[in-house]
Amino acid sequence: MASGTALIYDEEMTTHKLLWSDPICDIEVPERLSSSYEQLRSYHLVERCVHVPAREGSEEEILLVHSLEHLEVAKSTQTMNEEELKRVSENYDAFFFHPSTYRCARLAVGATLQLVDAVMSGKVRNGMALVRPPGHHSQRNAANGFCLFNNVAIAAEYAKLKYGLQRILIVDWDVHHGQGTQYIFEEDPSVLYFSWHRYEHQEFWPSLKESDYDAVGLGKGKGFNINLPWNKVGMGNSDYLAAFFHVLLPTAFEFDPELVIVSSGYDSGIGDPEGQMNATPEVFAHLTHFLMQLANGKLCVILEGGYHLKSLGESVCMTVKTLLGDPVPQVSGEMAPCLSAVESIQNVRAAHKPYWKWLAYEDTSFLQNLSTKSHFLKTANSNPSTEHESKITNNNDTVKVDRFLELHMKNILFPVPPIKTATTGCEGSEHFLSEHVQLVKEMDKTEVEALVSGFYADLVKDNKTLLSLGSMFVILDKILKKEVCNGIATSPTAALSAAVALRHSVRLGFQRVLCVFVGDMQMIPNTEDGKMLIINICEKEQSGKTSCKHYFSLNWKEDAEGNDFFSAVLGFILPVAYSYQPNLTVIAVGPNRNLGISGISLLVALIQGLAESRIFAVIEDTEISLMQNVAKLLVGASTPAFGIYVPPTQEKVNRIKALRDQFQQEWKMLQCSVKEGI
Numbered sequence: 001m002a003s004g005t006a007l008i009y010d011e012e013m014t015t016h017k018l019l020w021s022d023p024i025c026d027i028e029v030p031e032r033l034s035s036s037y038e039q040l041r042s043y044h045l046v047e048r049c050v051h052v053p054a055r056e057g058s059e060e061e062i063l064l065v066h067s068l069e070h071l072e073v074a075k076s077t078q079t080m081n082e083e084e085l086k087r088v089s090e091n092y093d094a095f096f097f098h099p100s101t102y103r104c105a106r107l108a109v110g111a112t113l114q115l116v117d118a119v120m121s122g123k124v125r126n127g128m129a130l131v132r133p134p135g136h137h138s139q140r141n142a143a144n145g146f147c148l149f150n151n152v153a154i155a156a157e158y159a160k161l162k163y164g165l166q167r168i169l170i171v172d173w174d175v176h177h178g179q180g181t182q183y184i185f186e187e188d189p190s191v192l193y194f195s196w197h198r199y200e201h202q203e204f205w206p207s208l209k210e211s212d213y214d215a216v217g218l219g220k221g222k223g224f225n226i227n228l229p230w231n232k233v234g235m236g237n238s239d240y241l242a243a244f245f246h247v248l249l250p251t252a253f254e255f256d257p258e259l260v261i262v263s264s265g266y267d268s269g270i271g272d273p274e275g276q277m278n279a280t281p282e283v284f285a286h287l288t289h290f291l292m293q294l295a296n297g298k299l300c301v302i303l304e305g306g307y308h309l310k311s312l313g314e315s316v317c318m319t320v321k322t323l324l325g326d327p328v329p330q331v332s333g334e335m336a337p338c339l340s341a342v343e344s345i346q347n348v349r350a351a352h353k354p355y356w357k358w359l360a361y362e363d364t365s366f367l368q369n370l371s372t373k374s375h376f377l378k379t380a381n382s383n384p385s386t387e388h389e390s391k392i393t394n395n396n397d398t399v400k401v402d403r404f405l406e407l408h409m410k411n412i413l414f415p416v417p418p419i420k421t422a423t424t425g426c427e428g429s430e431h432f433l434s435e436h437v438q439l440v441k442e443m444d445k446t447e448v449e450a451l452v453s454g455f456y457a458d459l460v461k462d463n464k465t466l467l468s469l470g471s472m473f474v475i476l477d478k479i480l481k482k483e484v485c486n487g488i489a490t491s492p493t494a495a496l497s498a499a500v501a502l503r504h505s506v507r508l509g510f511q512r513v514l515c516v517f518v519g520d521m522q523m524i525p526n527t528e529d530g531k532m533l534i535i536n537i538c539e540k541e542q543s544g545k546t547s548c549k550h551y552f553s554l555n556w557k558e559d560a561e562g563n564d565f566f567s568a569v570l571g572f573i574l575p576v577a578y579s580y581q582p583n584l585t586v587i588a589v590g591p592n593r594n595l596g597i598s599g600i601s602l603l604v605a606l607i608q609g610l611a612e613s614r615i616f617a618v619i620e621d622t623e624i625s626l627m628q629n630v631a632k633l634l635v636g637a638s639t640p641a642f643g644i645y646v647p648p649t650q651e652k653v654n655r656i657k658a659l660r661d662q663f664q665q666e667w668k669m670l671q672c673s674v675k676e677g678i
């Protein structure tokens, strides 16, 4: 498993700039690049990355996507004077040439391809390229929207050619639709293109009909182009996360890409004059963390837009910090997507239902019989309460945004814990001991008895249990004090250990403890006070205990063929967990688990985005290989092997849907469709 994060930056790409006055293009300034790089340096992130130099993209590489004519026009501008440059620029929508534009655009292509090579060769696990001019609007034969060559599209074609890849995912979180990328791949089933973008029912630039949710791709490419239009401004963290949970991630895991490339525009972040959205920088840490679980961690992040320098810089730092494996900061704001976002999510799920197995049994029923698009939900002027009140009155007040971000980021950028994982040195742990892991000393017996005496004392009979509880307390203390990020212990009775850990954590001051228990939980703590939220994944309903707001029993029997747990994790567990916003996560695996190792690995991998990645795992001590898998995940030594993808059965989809319908008012991140008649 490769490790390390590449950072590609070349100051020469700041020489491209606007020579005349143009109110549309004057936001695409060189400082976008230099101030992002300075921000990375100020957070000591540059020195933690592997430096990979940029290079010029060759003409041949550019011709993988663009026409010879386009290349020749671009080349000819190097020797033009200002008058001629202005005239050529006027042939395009929102583009400007400078004498150094061609050189910078070739460096942007080359930097992108250098990143692809570094990741595909295993020199690094992932990385980011800070480039300009950006790329996702440029087309085979045209510059457009500040873009001359489509860096990301060339990278995808290059990777297919050089590495024989057959499945590449492009995620475009820039706030504008990358129509250039869509046109290039819309008939190509080997490249899955996902874009969300400010749309406002075709009002917002580039105001294209083909940017709407029903542009699903053409011919063999049908289903491989996903457009999620935002029909209102002010979209925030919960809208973006909901889009990942209910649209992108289930599709991405079914697609099972060999490489993930991000068209990483940060104009979808708060304060940006173009996007007018409300998402705060830390949300990009979560989006990055999710994409790191795909393609065995092979992730290339390429800069596109982003015009508020402070917002851009903070978001770039959040992205790189996460690529480096740092804990994911708590996402801020109310975890409730707005009505307009849920409508867009519902529409794009309905439009893609024919193309993806995971959607086969999802009911978009009352939308189904409406054949033409016009019947699809349009945003009724939904009542203001479901619209996001915008934190910043208008994003153009740059100073106000600067101050907001100054304060906001203060309590987010916590120091990286010295070591990542504490363990009890249980058998099998020698396999993964590394500088990231610390063995904790056992706690002495009397101390443990004192701690446990309050409750369950009668259950703690033998020494072995006492000792395992002891080391568990030590680990929980270290996690609480942020001396470690996470911890893992084995136990002769995981159910007892989990119950004790939950009580102890609450007593230590964790106010919201999420517990995901796989297997037969035996004893279920009282969750009425809301200080715990328990999701018990079990084979059959626990004795008489039905689901309620803070306790869910999710009946699941692993599929013999492979891993069908994605829909449960993405469609239910994560939305509930993100709605709950825990400050500690306890994952426990008891006896006779009903879930495969790959399903549990998926759960552990994706749930690390919560509680600032504070996780305590306790595993039945008979499960040595599971323990090692989970420990490696917690250390960050490997991305999990999720096994063979198996789509969920109708029965399992219905079970998730029933829980979703029952609890989507309490846990609003579960929402992915609006009920008819609202």
Ligand SMILES: COCC(O)(O)CCCCCNCCCN
Pocket (backbone or CB within 6 Å): 024, 094, 134, 135, 136, 137, 145, 146, 147, 174, 175, 176, 205, 265, 267, 304, 305, 306
């Ligand atoms: C990859 O490019 C990054 C970007 O998507 O941010 C470019 C935005 C161009 C925005 C052009 N606005 C034209 C308004 C015309 N009334």
Ligand SMILES: [Zn+2]
Pocket (backbone or CB within 6 Å): 174, 175, 176, 265, 267, 274, 304, 305, 306
């Ligand atoms: Zn943009």
